[in-house]
Amino acid sequence: DAHLLASKTFLNDYLVEGKDMTVRYTIYNTGSSVARDVKLTDDSFSSTDFELVHGLMSVSWDRIPNSGNVTHTVILRPLSSGIYNISWGSLSYISNEDGHKKVGFTSAPGNYRVLELSEFSREHSSHITEWIAFFLMSAPTMLLPFYLWYSSHSKYEKLKNKKA
């Protein structure tokens, strides 16, 4: 008989509100025969909290050969921050020639924290405005000595030109 194991994982290290996240489903056939009519559906992402950007939440394969595997990815966007318990997707397939139907669940990622955008950018953005502010604030310490040097230098230059 065919026997399917399915994992559901996030490819992102951080889940951030308003930023895309990738969910990957991988189905392994560890049984001895071909799995037919494999259907994978996932309704664990509620439409109020997650927006579907790309991909299908319900897919099917005609057959998955024994000791083969298939992957399916979906891109979602969390709409708000907070802690979410992300549960499993469901799987159904016909395991043998007699048409015995099996139902199962993928693995569940579990509790995940969706970060606020500001919190995420505080740690991971390139901080361009902060760097500009830093340069502006450090400019006087560089410009003041330069001005003093330049004024004395130009005085001597003037003297030299007069001589010549």
Add this chain to the structure above:
Amino acid sequence: DDAVVGEDDEVMSVDDEEGEDDENVVLPDAGEARESGGDGAGSEEEEEEEEEEEDLYKPSPDAKTDIIFTNRAENNFLAGQIVKSLIGFSNNGNENFIVTSVEASFRYPQDFSYFIQNFSKVYYDAYVPPSHQASFTYDFTPSESFYSRPFGLVVNVYYKTEEGNEFRDAVFNGTVNIVEIEEEFDAESFFMYVLMISGVCLLMFIIHFVWTTVKRGGRAAPKKRAAPVERGTTKNKRSQVDESWLPEGTIQKKSPRKPTSPRNRQKTTSNNTLNTPKVD
């Protein structure tokens, strides 16, 4: 004599424990290995007690478990690198099962009651209804200090019925190999080569130095040269002082006075002061 009796007791308890444990053995060779290594197991008393406690649990006949390692070939793990596994659980009975947790541990391959590394127990608490299947991910990282040799790996799945009957199933119980990481860049050997090359260079330099001195006929004494007398920036050396960096207006005109050392000047003034009263 007392000590000997104590030892015997320990061995007996080990044997008892093994007798119970054998029922969970999946791979026959693992069981054999454990029996042959039974005498050396007396040292881990705490582990034995734990084992005996755990052995109250048996797998349920209505449940079937299996495991695949998704990022590495089975029986071939890298030290210090994460191993991802996917555990399948099938409920073939008529009542709900609750998969509570999964734990894994590396054991001494000759004696599975001797623990080498324990991994965290992960709690799932997932309901699996009758004639349903579920998958669980369990990731662990073999210690970096493990080098190429076989280890016994046991992955246990704990589950229970709603009535509270608890079960344990060793979903993986066998020997795996830990292989070393094929690093592209090994800093240690790189610096060893650098050290060796620099050592060779130093040796060649020494040989060259010795060779040239011998060729010249012994250690030739360096020719004595008169030590240059430092004169500072005296007037007669002025031409040697580079003053081009100074703006031209700042250089003082050469004074027409004859240069005199301060000492001479002092003498003349002192003479003057001495002379004047005499004149008067």
